[in-house]
Amino acid sequence: MQLNQRVYEAQVKSSNPSQELPEKVLQFGEGNFLRGFVDWMIQEMNKQGLFNGRVVAIQPTPHGKVVPKLNAQNGLYTYIQKGIHNGETIDDAEVITSISRGINPYQDWDKVLEVAASPDIEVVFSNTTEAGLVYEKEPYEPEKAPLSFPGKLALALHHRYLAKLPGWLIVPCELVDNNGEFLQSIVVMKAKDWELSEDFVRWVQEENQFCNTLVDRIVPGYPRGEETTYEERLGYSDKLVVIGEPYHLFAIEGDEKAEQVLPFVDAGLNVKWGDVxxxxxxxxxxxxxxxxxxxxxxxxxxxxxxxxxxxxxxxxxxxxxxxxxxxxxxxxxxxxxxxxxxxxxxxxxxxxxxxxxxxxxxxxxxxxxxxxxxxxxxxxxxxxxxxxxxxxxxxxxxxxxxxxxxxxxxxxxxxxxxxxxxxxxxxxxxxxxxxxxxxxxxxxxxxxxxxxxxxxxxxxxxxxxxxxxxxxxxxxxxxxxxxxxxxxxxxxxxxxxxxxxxx
CATH class of the missing domain: 1.10.1040.10 (N-(1-d-carboxylethyl)-l-norvaline Dehydrogenase; domain 2)
Incomplete structure (x- = not known):
């Protein structure tokens, strides 16, 4: 049996309360790291009634293969923490329910813009690797997804600006020095390349908070070669099992409002606010x-x-x-x-x-x-x-x-x-x-x-x-x-x- 909502309700839980939660996060990236780090953290907050929101995961490149699997499983996947923590052996499996759906922007860019114009969306996370956080010239074609992540973010922000909605808390996880500031500078360059209004540029800079961050967790990902072992253990087949270590650290430079929007610390997570x-x-x-x-x-x-x-x-x-x-x-x-x-x-x-x-x-x-x-x-x-x-x-x-x-x-x-x-x-x-x-x-x-x-x-x-x-x-x-x-x-x-x- 492949993991999906029906199997989850029958095999794991009687219901999935996350299904009723609004989509509050736009996430560029759907790979192992984000699913074993950010999305796991959102699950931890949701379990304690602290965040109460779900994630829309956007495929970052045309070559991605995760979104079809994610949607086939109704956004569900299993995260397994394995390792030694404080001298204790940990081997825990949990179905993560914090992702509502995935979107391939190269096929459904209009759906991404629809999410961008949702009043419920408060936070943007990303992990497109160091290779994804770069500036490159691109044509202005608002009816289709730009190839670059900063280009997609710029158009999503512009769509939100035109809808006269509040800005976002933007939290990149790419391992680049001053990643938040750098991402903001690229978005501004995109806006100027595409001759978007000066008022939009001001809105990007003043009404959105781009946080510098540091992430730390080793997330090897899918247990290749051990599929049968895990299927027997879990009682279902999961094409998106993620294996990761118990250790995690998320350092974020953000103001008090950011801490209120993302109450990681209140959930007992190893998150440090301040100079990263x-x-x-x-x-x-x-x-x-x-x-x-x-x-x-x-x-x-x-x-x-x-x-x-x-x-x-x-x-x-x-x-x-x-x-x-x-x-x-x-x-x-x-x-x-x-x-x-x-x-x-x-x-x-x-x-x-x-x-x-x-x-x-x-x-x-x-x-x-x-x-x-x-x-x-x-x-x-x-x-x-x-x-x-x-x-x-x-x-x-x-x-x-x-x-x-x-x-x-x-x-x-x-x-x-x-x-x-x-x-x-x-x-x-x-x-x-x-x-x-x-x-x-x-x-x-x-x-x-x-x-x-x-x-x-x-x-x-x-x-x-x-x-x-x-x-x-x-x-x-x-x-x-x-x-x-x-x-x-x-x-x-x-x-x-x-x-x-x-x-």
Whole structure:
């Protein structure tokens, strides 16, 4: 039996009180993270009668596959918290009822605008990844959905403005510095590009509150390969099961009105209102950074999940050494806090109850590398006057991970021995990898040219990375070694001896 309203009422609860609640949230994104973080939090508030509202989830890209599944299940899905919390083992399953429906804006843009003009909508959440929070020129076609998330938000806001309705509390969850302020600036640029009125621009700036935020919860998502186990446990089939750790932190810069609209703290959730900059810095540097460093290295080394990597005799020291020798020294912060946070990261990576797939972390990898790791690279080089060897190794692995064997619609297909994987990235990165790998050969001159061309792509990296002294040579050396000797052998040269066959 597939989870839906009828199955929910028969198998789980006698009724779903959330069905009677008004739609109060417009959410751009319907992926694992938002469903295992924001939508779970809204459920917690609803259970205590503190928020009393539901979410309308908007598909962020034309390639999304979640909305049809979500609507087939009447907005329902199962969230499973698995992990160790305060020394206690947690393995709890709960059907989340806070989403009312999903909308594909590329098919039903009029429905999105209808939601935007609802007096009940108070809050906007988003998580379109770092790649989604960017400015790009787009034509003004109000009758259809813009491709970009800021474009969709700008037109939704304009529709609301024309309806003479109050502005929104806008809470982006993308891991971008000052994400609220940045999103507001892009919306204003869109309004000016499209020659919308100055009064609308003023309304955007003065009648809407854009909050800077920081989010922290590891949400591996769907338990691939364990579908039968979970179906037997739950008593129904759920195509949208989300697995996540118990730990969560949501830091939000908002005023008292925002706290009243979103009474997270009253619901007992780990939400901190105030300056997010310090927490953002340490989290992005020491949790998201090593995640991104590990994704291509670990996958090409033969493991599939973060947990497997932390049990591996070569990959675990890679993560630990990257933290201690390259990431921790690359930013100024209280030393004890950095060390304590890094230790907590290792413990969370070790969580035996979650399967956090490296290929999931590898989605939009170039943008993640740009925002999460390039700042550490620049700072390390400036401080130490040399290239950080493990960052160079990780970057080289990322280039090999982007090697395509076929096209897959808007994306590419890569291959690890007999396993195929999807290379899902920005259009600029996809075009770059496809172009450069198409002319690649194993000759050293070709490797030099290949790396130089990729590093020079300012549209992808934001600058010409060939200008970092020693960086090109370090990347070339690692690409060459990985192609000739293998990924594990190359890593072992940096972190110690590797015994073949040991995992």
């Amino acid at each position: 900059a310090p927490q953002r810095t340490i989290k992005v540097k020491l949790l998201n950074g090593p995640h991104t460093m590990l994704s291509a290295v670990g996958y090409l080394a033969g493991v599939d999940t973060v947990g497997e990597a932390m049990r591996h005799p070569v990959l675990r020291p890679f993560v630990e050494n990257a933290l201690s020798s390259e990431l921790i020294p690359a930013f100024d912060f209280d030393e004890q806090e950095k060390q304590a946070f890094a230790q907590s990261v290792i413990e969370r990576f070790e969580n035996p109850f979650t399967q956090h797939y490296l290929t999931d972390i590898g989605m939009n990898a170039t943008q993640k590398w740009k925002s999460r790791l390039l700042p550490s690279l620049f700072t390390y080089v400036e401080k130490e006057q040399q290239v950080p060897p493990l960052l160079a190794l990780s970057f080289a692995a990322q280039l090999l991970y982007g090697r395509p064997v076929a096209r897959d619609g808007a994306f590419l297909t890569g291959k690890r021995e007999n396993d195929l994987y999807q290379i899902r990235d920005q259009d600029e990165a996809i075009a770059l990898f496809e172009r450069e790998w198409s002319t690649f050969d194993i000759e050293q001159q070709s490797i030099d040219s290949f790396v130089q061309n990729i590093l020079a792509e300012k549209d992808v990296w934001g600058s010409d990375l060939n200008e970092i002294t020693g960086w090109k040579d370090a990347v070339v050396s690692n690409v060459t070694a990985m192609l000739q000797e293998g990924v594990l052998e190359t890593i072992s040269q940096h972190i110690g001896p590797y015994s073949k066959g040991r995992k």
